[in-house]
Amino acid sequence: MRYWALYRRELLIEFRSGVESLIPIIFFLLVVGTFVFTLRSFTAGDNRVIVSVIWITTLFTSLLSLDKLFKRDHADGTLAVAVLHSDAITATVVTKLVAHWSVTGIPITVLGPAVGLLAGMHIDHASMLGFTLLIGTPTITMLGALVTALLVGLGRGGELLTVLVLPLYIPILLFGISVCHLHIDSASYTSELFWCFALLTGSTTAIPLALGPILKLSQDS
Amino acid sequence: MSSTHLTISDLRCQPGSQELFDGLSISVSGGETIELRGPNGCGKSTLLRIMAGLQQPDSGDVTRYVEPLGYLGHKFGLASILTVQENLRWTSTLNGAKFDTARAQDLLETFELRTATNKLIQELSTGQKRRCSFVCLLIGEYKLWLMDEPFSSLDNQGEELVRELIQEHCGKGGSAVIASHSTSPLAHAALVELGIN
Numbered sequence: 001m002r003y004w005a006l007y008r009r010e011l012l013i014e015f016r017s018g019v020e021s022l023i024p025i026i027f028f029l030l031v032v033g034t035f036v037f038t039l040r041s042f043t044a045g046d047n048r049v050i051v052s053v054i055w056i057t058t059l060f061t062s063l064l065s066l067d068k069l070f071k072r073d074h075a076d077g078t079l080a081v082a083v084l085h086s087d088a089i090t091a092t093v094v095t096k097l098v099a100h101w102s103v104t105g106i107p108i109t110v111l112g113p114a115v116g117l118l119a120g121m122h123i124d125h126a127s128m129l130g131f132t133l134l135i136g137t138p139t140i141t142m143l144g145a146l147v148t149a150l151l152v153g154l155g156r157g158g159e160l161l162t163v164l165v166l167p168l169y170i171p172i173l174l175f176g177i178s179v180c181h182l183h184i185d186s187a188s189y190t191s192e193l194f195w196c197f198a199l200l201t202g203s204t205t206a207i208p209l210a211l212g213p214i215l216k217l218s219q220d221s
Numbered sequence: 222m223s224s225t226h227l228t229i230s231d232l233r234c235q236p237g238s239q240e241l242f243d244g245l246s247i248s249v250s251g252g253e254t255i256e257l258r259g260p261n262g263c264g265k266s267t268l269l270r271i272m273a274g275l276q277q278p279d280s281g282d283v284t285r286y287v288e289p290l291g292y293l294g295h296k297f298g299l300a301s302i303l304t305v306q307e308n309l310r311w312t313s314t315l316n317g318a319k320f321d322t323a324r325a326q327d328l329l330e331t332f333e334l335r336t337a338t339n340k341l342i343q344e345l346s347t348g349q350k351r352r353c354s355f356v357c358l359l360i361g362e363y364k365l366w367l368m369d370e371p372f373s374s375l376d377n378q379g380e381e382l383v384r385e386l387i388q389e390h391c392g393k394g395g396s397a398v399i400a401s402h403s404t405s406p407l408a409h410a411a412l413v414e415l416g417i418n
Contacts, residue, residue: 080294
């Protein structure tokens with residue numbers, strides 16, 4: 001009940017933010033569209049290039065959206081109120097992350113393969129791309145949230161967030177792209193897929209628990 | 222018999238080169254109001270934040286016997302793109318309580334915010350936002366209130382109302398620690414003078 005109420009609140013904030021919430025998705029479509037359709041003549045319909053472009057753009061899109069994950073709550077003082085409720089902070093953080101993934105991760109998971117199909121990807125390859133994004137985008141949200149929480153009290157984001165978070169994204173990027181490439185080459189991708197699941201499981205179980213104390217510490221700055 | 226809500230002992234805080242306090246010990250019990258007084262920069266807000274757990278002291282112990290605490294800082298603690306009612310609901314959710322619409326309406330009536338129930342916080346005046354944050358504090362049913370300049374932005378009527386509510390809260394066994402610049406001290410409040418070292 002509490003989780004559902006908090007999730008609704010977060011979604012409401014996202015929807016009331018209007019265009020601001022849509023900017024990351026617009027950015028994603030513009031960048032992917034620009035690369036995929038301008039490089040089409042050079043790549044000769046190579047699905048591996050399309051997959052790589054979509055995955056890399058997903059990472060940059062997350063940077064754009066994660067910057068404001070805790071910033072607004074920190075600015076209006078609601079983050080301070082939330083961290084004082086130690087029994088509710090995990091629920092607050094989890095619902096915030098799920099809501100963030102709902103408005104950025106899910107659209108990317110749907111739009112990525114859709115753009116791939118428009119660019120001439122085979123439906124099997126596009127489906128696998130969608131599947132890896134479905135596993136990868138929550139992991140990206142979790143890892144990004146960890147760094148964002150560390151930076152929120154400092155009033156820093158932007159360039160510092162990019163420098164700190166991109167190295168953390170490398171494993172999921174490599175495994176996500178590898179699964180798609182191996183699938184395109186009709187090779188075995190089981191171990192890479194397991195690594196994607198391992199990263200998803202690890203990040204979604206450990207990071208929400210760590211975020212509460214981190215956000216409380218971030219108030220002390 | 223009143224219970225202890227919070228104790229701080231031998232607290233030292235020195236952010237940067239200026240020492241704010243050293244060896245400070247305070248105990249807050251149910252029914253007690255403590256008013257922190259002192260010039261700007263003497264550490265009243267810092268002390269409240271330390272009491273709340275939002276800031277760490279350089280040394281000393283803070284023990285909170287009641288949690289969560291109701292904290293009213295310089296920021297209102299209200300989401301600006303949510304309505305007054307949505308913010309009140311959030312406070313109830315954080316406390317794991319069912320939102321009591323009738324009680325919320327009564328409190329909004331008391332604070333003359335009834336007509337603003339469905340207005341976004343960003344549409345309210347600063348004084349109305351301050352009043353709304355008081356309603357959140359009351360909805361949360363916190364035992365210990367930590368309030369930083371609670372009378373700022375309030376008109377005389379609002380200030381009087383808040384004074385009465387603090388007195389009523391402490392009369393029911395609650396406690397309050399208040400940092401204030403108000404010329405008239407709170408009734409029955411124990412004064413703690415902080416100075417610049």
